[in-house]
Amino acid sequence: MIVIEICYNTNLMKLSLVKPAYAAKKLSDYLTLKDGSTVEQAYDTPGKIVNLIVSNLFVVAGILIFFLIIGAGFSFLKDSSKGKDEAKNLATGAVIGFIVMFAAYWIVQIIEAITGADIPI
Numbered sequence: 001m002i003v004i005e006i007c008y009n010t011n012l013m014k015l016s017l018v019k020p021a022y023a024a025k026k027l028s029d030y031l032t033l034k035d036g037s038t039v040e041q042a043y044d045t046p047g048k049i050v051n052l053i054v055s056n057l058f059v060v061a062g063i064l065i066f067f068l069i070i071g072a073g074f075s076f077l078k079d080s081s082k083g084k085d086e087a088k089n090l091a092t093g094a095v096i097g098f099i100v101m102f103a104a105y106w107i108v109q110i111i112e113a114i115t116g117a118d119i120p121i
Contacts, residue, residue: 051119061101068094 031039043049068090076087112119 058101058105061097065094065097065101068097 026040029038033039033042043052072087072090072094075083075090077083078086108119111117
C-alpha cells in the first residue's frame with residue numbers, strides 16, 4: 001500500500017512505501033560492556049568514538065609499517081636489481097608512513113600542551 005501525505009505548511013511530499021515499525025527495545029540495551037554500562041553510555045559523544053577509532057588506526061598502521069619493512073627485506077634478498085628497487089620503494093613508503101604517524105602524534109601532543117585540552121590518543 002502506498003501512502004502519500006502532503007504537508008501543506010512546508011509544501012513537502014512524503015512518500016511511504018512501508019508502514020513505520022517501532023521497536024519495543026532499543027538496540028543499545030543489548031550492547032553492554034564488561035563493567036555493565038551500555039555502549040550508549042560509554043560513547044555518548046562523537047569525540048569519544050573518534051578517539052577510539054584513531055587510537056586503533058595508529059595500531060593498525062604500525063603493524064602495517066612493520067610488515068612493509070619485513071616485505072622490503074625479503075624483496076632485497078631477491079638477487080636481482082628489480083628486487084632491490086622494489087625493496088627500496090617499499091622501505092621508502094614505510095619510512096614516510098612512519099614519519100607521518102610520528103608527526104601526527106606529536107602535533108596532537110603539542111596542541112594538547114599549548115591549549116590544555118585533554119585529547120586522549
